[in-house]
Amino acid sequence: MSGGTLPEPLRAALADAVGPEHLLTDPALVAPYAQDWTRRWQGSALAVVRPANTPEVAAVVAACAQARVAVVPQGGNTGLVGGSVPGADLGPLGPPVILSTRRLTRLDPVDTASGQLTAGAGVTLGDVQRHAAAAGWEYGVDLAARDSATIGGTVATNAGGIRVIAHGMTRMQVAGIEAVLPDGSVVEHLAGLAKDNTGYDIAGLLTGSEGTLGVITAVRLRLHRPHPPSSVAVVGAASYDDALDLMQSAVQPGVTLLAAEVIDETGMRLASAVSGLPWPLEREHPLVLLLEVADGGQGDGFDPDILGDRDVVLGLDAIERARLWSFRELQSEAFSSLATRECGGAAHKLDVSVPLTSLARCADELRRRMESYPGVVAFGVFGHLGDGNIHVEIVGPDSDDEQVDLLVLEAVAAEGGSISAEHGIGRAKAHLLALSRSPEEIAAMRAIKDAWDPHGLMNPGALIP
Ligand SMILES: Cc1cc2nc3c(=O)[nH]c(=O)nc-3n(C[C@H](O)[C@H](O)[C@H](O)COP(=O)(O)OP(=O)(O)OC[C@H]3O[C@@H](n4cnc5c(N)ncnc54)[C@H](O)[C@@H]3O)c2cc1C
Structure with a gap:
């Protein structure tokens, strides 16, 4: 949605910076950038600008700073917490300019000496994975939105995904960064030195900053040598404790566990309906656990004594692995389609983490709370079991019903968990940050924000309450 009028001097400066064809002001062209993937978050923007390189980004940000117009950086717009689109409540600055990074597609050859790669912020995660693989390397981050999510977006949100158990979050893959700060100045530190103790870690600070400190x-990026081919086991589990026990016991000692994902019965049924895929197991179970191990694709990375008595199916080749993974990868989409079908609205999507020892109790408590909440049509939990990271999906309550979200987040906070495991805070949870961070921590974050961005121009309303 376009909103307000772009002041003439700023329009001229932006058109000059990126070329008139990459300055979008027509409301029909701006609209898709102003609504997020979930369709739950949308706002107004003066324009969308699409710079093609770092000097163009710097010129755009400097022009907006001079005009005191806010900037919302946007990559693939797959974020799930409303951080990539303007807020509905515009605040004193008025409608922002959306800065799309999708034309920042620099992709350098893999540096085989260091096992690193420099990528532009707008390159998709999938393109980085394929580029690394073609050179005999592997990028350690993977998630279902891989062909839309950008490297800049995944760094700005410190994305997690399905390989965290093997390689850690995005932060662990960042060896250097280049960024445009809120006044339009450029910081560049891309050498990727393994040892570099020269003061504050600016790349570390920008990682997870959700567009609030710069573009x-x-x-x-750090790369890894590829693992041997993998095997996947999908196995029925009676409870979270049972699934956690299987995760520890079903994998042979010395074999690398690449993924440990969990899906509940509701999510399995929905994914089966959306994909048309037949039920993968003999019976239905409260939970289904997906384990992937780097064992050469022979299936011998799993302990037959443990899995022998279980309702289990193995995927040993690429097609079978993909078929089994699709039940997990379709989860978010399946709940979104159900919400559109049943209520013409959006599903509530909450990404939380809890200590593994509290997972079963927390999941029970969430189910209890949702069963008694008015209007809930469906409630499902899936996620990255090994990281204690569960995604909670609720269909039924209005999109702007915050009470239902609060019930989930308070239950998680009471277990010592985090209100955002990997999706970030965005606009969705900015006012709830205090559930997971102390007043002193929030004050420190605000001091950094104020020092870097004294006029509050970078992604106002996101992350910092
Ligand atoms: C089907 C599906 C599955 C998903 N699975 C996962 C998952 O497993 N794990 C996970 O962590 N996330 C997951 N996500 C969420 C999402 O893909 C990630 O948050 C991703 O990192 C967002 O990347 P993006 O390029 O789309 O960023 P956007 O959505 O465009 O932006 C996200 C945030 O980053 C900021 N930003 C974007 N680019 C820049 C930049 N260059 N500089 C500064 N700030 C920037 C934005 O302002 C915004 O605050 C999933 C999303 C979908 C739709």
């Missing part, structure tokens, strides 16, 4: 324009 990331390029990232130096």
Whole structure:
């Protein structure tokens, strides 16, 4: 949605910076950038600008700073917490300019000496994965939105995904960064030195900053040598404790566990209906656990004594692995389609983490709370079991019903968990940050924000309450 009028001097400066064809002001062209993937978050923007390189980003940000117009950086717009689109409540600055990074597609050859790669912020995660693989390397981050999510977006949100158990979060892959700061100046530190103790870690600070401290324009990424081919086991579990026990006991010692995902009965049924895929197991179970191990694709990375008596199916080749993974990868989409079908609205999507020892109790408590909440049509939990990271999906309550979200987040906070495991805070949870961070921590974050961005121009309303 377009909103307000772009002041003439700023329009001229932006058109000059990126070329008139990459300055979008027509409301029909701006609209898709102003609504997020979930369709739950949308706002107004003066324009969308699409710079093609770092000097163009710097010119755009400097022009907006001079005009005191806010900037919302946007990559693939797959974020799930409303951080990539303007807020509905515009605040004193009025409608922002959306800065799309999708034309920042620099992709350098893999540096085989260091096992690193420099990628522009707008390169998709999938393109980085394929580029690394073609050179005999592997990028350690993977998630279902891989062909839309950008490297800049995944760094700005410190994305997690399905390989965290093997390689850690995005932060662990960042070896250097280039970014445009809120005044339009450029910081560049892309050498990727393994040892570099020269003061504050600016790349570390920008990682997870959700567009509030600057626009990331390029990232130096650490790569890994590929694992041997993998095997997947999908196995029925009676409870979270049972699934956690299986995760520890079903994998042979010395074999690398690449993924440990969990899906509940509701999610399995929905994914089966959306994909048309037949039920993968003999029976239905409260939970289904998906384990992937790097064992050469022979299935011998799993302990037959443990899995022998279980309702289990193995995927040993690429097609079978993909078929089994699709039940997990379709979860978010399946709940969204149900919400559209049943209520013409959006599903509530909450991404939380809890200590593994509290997972079963927390999941029970969430189910209890949702069963008694008015209007809930469906409630499901899936996620990254090994990281204690569960995604909670609620269909039924209005999109702007915050009470239902609060019930989930308070239950998680009471267990010592985090209100955002990997999706970030965005606009959705900014006012709830205090559930997971102390007043002193929030004051420190605000001091950094104020020092870097004294006029509050970068992504106002996101992350910092
Ligand atoms: C089907 C599906 C599955 C998903 N699975 C996962 C998952 O497993 N794990 C996970 O962590 N996330 C997951 N996500 C969420 C999402 O893909 C990630 O948050 C991703 O990192 C967002 O990347 P993006 O390029 O789309 O960023 P956007 O959505 O465009 O932006 C996200 C945030 O980053 C900021 N930003 C974007 N680019 C820049 C930049 N260059 N400089 C500064 N700030 C920037 C934005 O302002 C915004 O605050 C999933 C999403 C979908 C739709």
